[in-house]
Amino acid sequence: MANTHMRDAAAVDEERRMYSYGSLTETELDEKYPNRPHNHSVTPSFSILYTTLFNPLNDNRRKPTAPVARRKLGPHGASNLTPHEIRRNIIESFISRWRKEVGNDIYPAFRLVVPEKDRDRAMYGLKEKAIGKLLVKILRIDKDSQDGFNLLNWKLPGGQTHAAGDFAGRCYEVISKRPMRTEPGDMTIGEVNEKLDILSGMSKEVDQIKVFSEFYQRMNPDELIWLIRIILRQMKIGASERTFFDIWHPDADSLFNVSSSLRRVCWELYDPVIRLDEDTSGVTLMQCFQPQLAAFQMHSFEKMVQRMKPTEADDVFWIEEKLDGERMQLHMVEDESVLGGFRFNFWSRKAKDYTYLYGSGFEDDNSSLTRHIRDAFNPGVRNVILDGEMITWDVEQDAMVPFGTLKTAAISEQRNPFSGGQRPLYRVFDCLYLNDKALTLYTLRDRRKALESSISSIHRRIEIHSYIEGNSASSIEPALRRVVAEASEGLVIKNPRSPYRLNERNDDWIKVKPEYMSEFGEELDCVVIGGYYGSGHRGGNLASFLCGLRVDQNHVARGSNEQKCYSFFKVGGGFCAADYAEIRHRTDNKWIKWDPKKPPSDWIELGGGDKQYERPDVWIKPEDSIVVSVKAASVGTTDQFKMGLTLRFPRFKRLRPDKYWKDALSVMGFMQLKSNAEKQHKENEFQLDNERRKKRMTIKRPKKRPLQVLGANDEVSTPYAALSTKVFEGLSFFIMSESLAPEKKSKAELEDMVKVHGGSIVQTQTASRDVICISDREVLKARSIKKSADRSIIRPIWLFDCIKQAQADVGRPRYLIPYEEQHMYFSTHDDQAVVDSTTDEFGDSYARDVDLGExxxxxxxxxxxxxxxxxxxxxxxxxxxxxxxxxxxxRFIFQGSVLYLDFGDGAAKTPEFTAAIDELQAVGRKARFVGGTLSNSLDESVTQVVVGRDRSHLHQLRQKVSQMSPIPKIVDAAWIIESYQERTLLDEDRFIAR
Incomplete structure (x- = not known):
């Protein structure tokens, strides 16, 4: 920026007038943001960005990280800087020079540096292919020439210096051969922003060409390559927005998380000395924020209840149904300029504005919601912010529709508001702002009172989400059983004593969902022996069913009914309308009313003997009934069913019309499954114990051992039921505290875990320089180590990550995960250099697999x-x-499967044939997504041949594969589709092509 000349006040005013932000003029901006900073000079040349920021950061990103041990003193006595330090220096230098030479308003620059975070500029509607076509026309080159082909087919090999897939690089190759300028251009950052605002509002190619032509005439190739990356929002400069935010202001990242506004970050935090008030909630009317999230379920209900922070005077927690919709915040404010007197805004959890869909006011004729909820807001409510879930409700079925249909339902409601079909329903569970007062620091219980005093439910339009109170772990299971029976997703338990924590996932809200068992196989096939009538929209029809196990023939007394069954469980979750219809079709007129005085004991035995526990409303003979497949969380003991055992949280998977009642699971069959599962569990424990025993026998202990305190004894006293590895073999650990994440484990449990995986435990860090210090809290010993600053302190999550990766890489050499930022409680200078090189700019680890949360x-x-x-x-x-x-x-369901897609004869190129090909190609893409390999030829590597609708040459195909070795199976495409849906590789024999 040193070559940027200072402009007079008139030039600065002219730039402000010409290059305003979005649709707002300078005057309007001053009225809306009266305290925003103003630059004393015009913005510098756009070329400054790539010469002082983009290119240096890119060069630093490409430099290999030298081993820490090889770092030497530089020529002036200063140590060489790490890539992390260089990155920060580059950004700090740019920001410092901007403040000095331009002013405190860095928003014009940040819009181009982190364009993906600029929500004030609309999307351009331009992808690589479209930009390539524009450049071909602007440069006046033949699209079939080498350069034209490379631009339009940028994913294919053919570039000179840039690899396939680097579109901006391909553009540089082509533009640099025919530049309009070789020296840096004369466009300022302000001008570029103004032109990009214009471009974002264009949809016609002829208009887009005019803007791109001006860029081409006024920029050199280096500037154009970065401009294209800005338009594509694919910067990849070796620094994330978090790094820029942290250097700009210590509170910048926090403000962005609660506001989703780059503009607020730049204009409210321009002075690093002025910090955000710690009590500031960040919640502002008509300003999107990041909502509080629910933590994931812990190991037991008891632990979850403990996390609710009960007291002797107040041990209550709230239990809510988990809704299957889209998280939505509603903002309403008085506005006399709007018909109806109130203005609305709706934002999703991802900060997407859905006001256009749900309505901007009570009189909005294009609204799918707001015009129906005028009477929901109680008198006296001037403004409010609500948090809830937008779901789809089927009026005819009077039931919630599964996730994925919300937008379609909203558009349908806009067009035909009283059709009586599917519509959006807003279920509200929190109130965060009421009549000019933020409520986030108030407890959930107080916020609920505010919610109930501010709005009233309007049936199937806007409703206050209900909850029940619990005060012990035993309160959760019945509620979970009920929602699972109603085909819901699960529960959320909440601490009513907690404040609202923006953009946090903590233990004040915890999701509870049934985890289905796998030790007895993917599913259990059982016969239906009874039925229960439902209520509400299921009233008058059978809604849930009693399932039983066949009593084996050799256990049936002579002369007794061979169809006799023992009651085992009842199931009502997972059925769709088609399933109920199929059951009615197959069992019509075969149900018999249950008579408690004359129970059908020759056919069915219930739990409790004469007490007839779980007595159904009607019963059915097995020979007249159907077989259903179910999954369940686990098996538990009970006196409610004759088996003495039952499935916890059973969930219907599918009907088995291919199975007769005799094919269903029997008492002995189930007990055999149970025995095998227990045997396998014991074998796993035995292998673990045997591994420990071998290790103790093979270790030769020296006569003089270094000082090692192993706790109470050398043995692992706490059971650790996991695959043992040797990932920590030869390493010593000094564990100073319990682990807080990713799961809670005591200090003793951590020590046992380390020993199981080959490590040893010491009780002082002075035993050796190689001892690894572990802590998750500021205990006294950790504070002492930090003060000396001679070694790093590692968080326990590193132990979990190393073990997890070692178990995933069984059979491979031992591999310790390099330290990452999340692993460090305290870092020495040298270790921080390693940390900076272990993840990419987005935080993705180079060394380990990530989970969904990461x-x-x-x-x-x-x-x-x-x-x-x-x-x-x-x-x-x-x-x-x-x-x-x-x-x-x-993603690895089809791993190991080599699939050949057979598209049929193709003699007649009819529209039907083309559609069939498209369907099969889509199926193939689905198989590839979950680990399958597609073969272009029918060779011996193929494991399955997949056919679509065209079966005209199936006979010839069978003859062809019969000559192969091994012979692949010819299966219907439904095998891939259903396996994908069921998340498991289904048996091909069920899908043999006919």
């Missing part, structure tokens, strides 16, 4: 695509995986 954080840092739905969709997919209990391991 993937969410990484995606949040990725540059968002110019396709405004793409990034949001990626986050929605992660939300959906998380909410439905899926994880990244499901």
């Amino acid at each position: 993937l969410r954080g990484i995606l949040a840092k990725f540059p968002k695509s110019e396709d405004k739905h793409q990034h949001a969709k990626a986050m929605e997919i992660v939300d959906h995986l998380e909410d439905h209990g899926l994880d990244l391991s499901d």
Whole structure:
């Protein structure tokens, strides 16, 4: 910026007038943001960004990190800087020079430095292909020439110096051959922002060409390559927005998290000395914030209840149904300029504005919600912020519709508001702002009172979400049983004594969902022996069913009924309307009313003998009944069912019309499954104990041992039921505190865990310089180590990550995870250099697998695509995986399968044939997504041949594969589709193509 000349006041005013932000003029901005900073000079040349910031950061990112041990003193006695230090110096220098030479308003620069965080500028609607076409026309090159081909097919090999997939690099290759300028251009940062605002509002190619042409004429190739990256929002400069925010102001990242506003970060925090008030909630009317999130379920209900911080005087916690919709915040404020007197805004959890969908006011004729809820707000409410879940409600079925139909329902409601079909329903569970007062620091109990005093429910439009109170772990299971029976996702338990914590996932709110068992196989096939009538929208119909186990023939007394069954469990969750219809079709006129005085004991035995526990309303003979497949969380003892055992949280998976009652699971069959599961569990424990025993026998202890205090004894006293590894073999650990994350473990449990995996324990850090110090809290010993600053302190999460990766890499050489930022409680200078090189700019580890929670954080840092739905969709997919209990391991369902897609004869190129090909290609993409490999030829590597709708040459295909060795199975595409849906590799024999 040193070459930037100071402009007079008139020039500064002219730039402000010409290059305002978005649709607001300078005067309007001053009225809306009266305390915003003003620059004393015009913005510098755009070239300053790439010469002093982008290119230096990029060069630093590409430098290999030298081993810490090789760092030497520089020529002037100063040690060489680490990449992390260099990165911060580059950014600090840029920000410092901007403040000095331009002023305190850095918003014009940050809009270009972190464009993916600029929510004030609309999406451009331009992807690589579209930009390539614009450049071909502007440069007047033939699209079939080498350069034209490289631009339009940038993912294919063919570039000179830039690899396939680097679109901006390909653009540089082509533009640098025919530049309009070789020296840096004359466009200022302010001008670039003004032109980009114009470009974001364009949709016609002829208009876009005019803007791009001006960029081409006034910029050199180096500037243009960075401009294209800004438009694509794919900067990748080796520094995340968090780094820029932290250097700009210590509270910048926090403010962005609660406001989603780059403008507020730049204009409210321009002075690093002035800090945000610690009591400031961040909640502001008509300003989107990041909501509080629920923590994931812990190991037991008891532990979760403990996390609710009960007291002797108040041990209550709240239990709410977990809703399957989209988190939504509603803002309402008095506004006389709006018809109806009130203005609304709706934002999703991802800060997407949905006001256009749900309505901006009571008189909004294009609203799918607000025009129906005028009477919901009680008199005296001037403004309010509500937090809740937007769900889809089917009026005809009077039931919630599963996730994924919300936008369609809202659009349908906009067009036909009283159709009686599916509509949005807003379930409110929190009130965060009321009549000019933020309520986030108040307890949930007080906020609930504010909620109930401010709004009233309007049936199936806006409703206050209900809850029940519990005061012990035993309160949770019945509630979970009820919501599972109603096909719901689970529960959220909340601490009514807690404040609202913005953008946090803590133990004040905890999700509770049934985790389904796997030790007895994927599912259990049982026969239905009874039925229970439902209520509400299920009234008058059978809504849940009693299932039983067949009594084996050799256990049936001579002359007794061979169809006799013992009651085992009841199930009502997971059925859809089609399932109920199929059951009615197959069992119509076969149900018999249960007579308590004359129970059908020759057919069915219930728990409790004459007490007839879990007595159904109607019963059915097994030979007239159906078989259902179910999953469950676990098996527990009970006196409510004849088996003395029952399934906890059973959930219907599917009907088995292919199975007769005799094929259903029997008493002995189930007991055999149970025995095998217990045997396998004991074998796993034996292998673990045997491994420990071998290790103790093979270790040769020296005569003079270094000082090692192993606690009470050398043995692992706390059971540690996990696959043992040798990942810590030869290492010594000084563990100073318990672990707080990723799970709570005592100091003793951590020590046992380390010993199981080959490590040894000492009770002082002075035993050796190689001792690894572990702590998650500022205990006295940790404070002493930090004061001496001679060694790092590692968080226990590093132990968990090392073990997890070692268990995933069984059979490979031992591998310790390098330290990452999240692993460090305290870092020495040398260790910090290692930390800086172990993750990429988005926090993705180079050395270990990540889970869904970490993937969410990484995606949040990725540059968002110019396709405004793409990034949001990626986050929605992660939300959906998380909410439905899926994880990244499901990506390997088809691992090891080599699939050949058979598209049929193709003699007649009809529209039907083309559609069939498209369907099968989509199925193939789905298989690849979950680990399958697609083969272009039918060779001996193929394990399955997948066919679509065209079966005209199936006979010839069978003859062809019969000559192969081994012979692949010919399966219907439904095998892939259903396996994908069920998250497991289903048996191919069920899907053999006919």
